[in-house]
Structure formats: C-alpha cells, structure tokens
Amino acid sequence: MENSMLQTCTDLIKNAKNIVVLTGAGISTESGIKDFRSQTGIYKMAPEYILSLDYFYNQPKAFYQFAVENLYHPEAQPNKGHEILAKWEEDGKVSHIITQNIDGLHQKAGSINVIEFHGTMKTASCRNCNKVYKTEEMISRLKSIDDFYICNACSTHNEKDRYIKPDVVLFGDTGEWFTMDGFNEIINIIHQADCLLVLGTSLKVTPFSTFPQYGREGTPLVIINKGDSPYDGTENTYVIHDSIGETISKINIGLNPSLL
Template structure:
C-alpha cells in the first residue's frame, strides 16, 4: 500500500492524474452526510438489525407488511435528501473528464441528482417500485400516496404508539393485482446479470479504480476490486475503517469523503 508522504488529497489527486479515466465505486458512506444512515460501522459490522432478505419479503406476508409499514415512515427521509459535497465533487470530476463510469451500491439516486450522468445503479433505485407478476414499474411517489390513503393516520399514529403492522394495508399492483416490491436488490438476491456485465465492461476500459465510502463487505461490490486487482489495475479508496479489499489497495485514505473529494476537485480543476 502507498505510504502517505503528502497530504491525502494530494496523493489521490496525483493518483487520478496518473490514471485519467477512473472507475468509481461508491457505497453508503457517500450518502451519510445527506442524512441517510449507513449499514455498517468502522469495523465493517452491522450497526443495526440486518435488512430484510428477498426470501423474507416474498415468502412471508407479515414480514412484507412490516417492511412496507416501516418504509412508509422512512421514505420521506430518502425523498427529501439532497446531494452532499461528495456527490457534487464526483459529478464535477466526471465533467472534468476523470470519471469513465460510476457504479453505486446506493439506491437513493443522489448521484444523478448531483449531476453525474455515467451511473450504474448496481442495486436499483428506491424511487421505483416493480410488480413481481407483470413487471410494471410504478413511481414510488404514487405508491406512497396510495399507502397513505389506505392506512389513514398510520404515519402520525406510529410516532406516538406502537404501530400495528398486522393491520397495515400493503398495496398490490394497480394493473394486475400482483405483489409490489421496491425496485432494488434485496439481500439474498442477485444483481441482474446485464447490469453486472455493463459494470465489468466499464471496468475493463478504465485505467484504475477509486472506491468511495464503502467497506465492500458485500460481494456485489467487492468483486469489482477482485477483477481490477487480477487485471493489474491499481485501486485507491476513501473510506472510514476496515475494508474487505484492504489487502488489494494501492492507496487508502481514512477520512471524510466529501472534504477529500472537494479538495481533489480543486487541485484537478487547475
């Protein structure tokens, strides 16, 4: 691993200069400054109960109702979140020609809202809901309104009393009556193969990899570092704490990703 003999932002700016087209891989740490909590602590361990799995969601009606009830309460936090300096800096790096492809493990859509264009949403988008029967895509905003109408008082009552998840009215597809699911990859499910292949193709064309705000504990993201390392491509990272890919890194900066990326943009823009 590279020895830090210069300020961290100068090290990473030099890394990007030496590798003009980078493959950027982002995780939950990019969005925490936007008010969206991450899943893991600095040691790579779960900070709270692990998320519901695909199998639990599709095979257990009570679990599905509980998910949608909690999602009804939590969606405004996602919908109202705004891009932070990390998102904005990555969008600026793309406009400067340094980012060939950005792969995000996040499902909040904040990279696109910040202006990034070459984005692959590896795990999908929470602002879309898919029908598992007819494959129709519904805007999350319309499903949110439908659930609020079907569960009057739930959003306000849940703040004062223990919610009755069993009585929650989860909505079905308005087109076919099928099961609705957020259009994201739940734990226990696989990323759609065409999405993975598109990311691998972008990785092949890149000069190097920069990981931002991810411990890479999930293999869905870690595999890109595995592939890059096998191909002899150098990997740099900005992330707090332990990473699954620590042994593969050429450069690691344990710091706030927004501040570091903003500093890097300032150096590369001149």
C-alpha cells in the same frame, strides 16, 4: 490524512482519463442518510431479515413501513462528494459510477452514467406485470388502501404474484445487474478503467466487493473510506481514512488550483 498520500492520490486522479468510481453508504451519510453496517447503522435497529424477500412476502405492510421510514430519503441533497464526481464526469475524467446506494443522489448531483447495483427506492414494480409505481404513489396507497401492495392493473390466481415490490435488491433477491449480462457489462467497464476510485464502502459485501479485482494489472486503486477494507495494503492500492467530501474537495483543488 497524510499530505503525501493525499498528493499521491491527487496525482493518480490527475493523470487518469477513465476513472470508474465505486461508491457505498459512506458517501451518503454526509448527506444525512443513515448507513447499514456501522456502529450507528440501521441494522442496530432491525435485523437483516426485515430487508429480505421472505419478509417482504410474509409481512408486506410492515416491510413497507420500515422501508419508507429508513430507506426513502426524497429530502436528502447531494453533498460535495456527489457534486465533484458529477463535475469530473462532465469534464470527461469519470466514465462510470457503480453504486451500492439506492438514494439517487449521484443522479441528483448531475451524474449520468450511474449503475445502481442494488436498485433504487424511487420506484416499485408489480412482480407479475412489471407495472412501475412511483414511491410517492405507493406511500399514498399505503395511507388510503388496505391491500396497497397488490397491483390492480393485472390479475393472477395467486395474489402474492401481484405484490408491488420496491425496486431495491433484497436479501434472497436478484436485480437488473445480477445476471450474466449485467455482471459482464460491469466487468468490462472496470477492465477499461485506468484508475479505480472507491468511496465510502468497506468492500466486504459480495458480489460488489469483488469488483476491484477485475481491474487490469497495475491499475491504481484509490480508496477513501473511514473504515478498513480487505484491499488495504494490497499492491497498487492507496488508502485515505477520512471524510469523503473533505478529501475529494482537497483533491479537486489539487486538480484545479484556481479554485483556491
């Protein structure tokens, strides 16, 4: 990375008092979690329809097998990037993290104000009565009950209405934040930011990709991501194509020289 750009981004973050962070798979790959869309991503192994609502309803057992093997990572630990963001939140510099990730690593690192835009793999819920099951319980049911994905806490005429779905947003699905109220809350959070920090996302998947557009005019957009994004080269945008953990660590030292 160029030292001048690193210094510019360090200065922007140093002067900011209300940073809103947008994160994607790139921050979690440094914790050993495979991403989806890169050259080595999960979509090289399976097409997107496996992560669709239709596939979940048509092949619930196969869906769960895939989801548990590829989307659930309870052993994964936060990396430097997660830890520094949590410290910046504790220091009052970061106000919110809005993430595409479903791994819970931001919370594991200590971040509190986290919006999981695409949901979480920690739990699953009955589509009828909304009973919440921990994913560990669903894995146990998978090993011991044939129709493990059918809720036994309620009853409906149609069994599919009682399917227990992981609390992630699938293709063709809607989530907690995919509502008018949810969108408006996110837009309001972004509009109040005095700096937007994007980490590990190409910003090519809607509607998440639209979020930087809701920043106030003149609000700096700092992007740290190994790949390109549609925002690269736009006004008030500062881009570093490098490792998130390494870059954030250098910026953090710039904020706190005593760490040297």
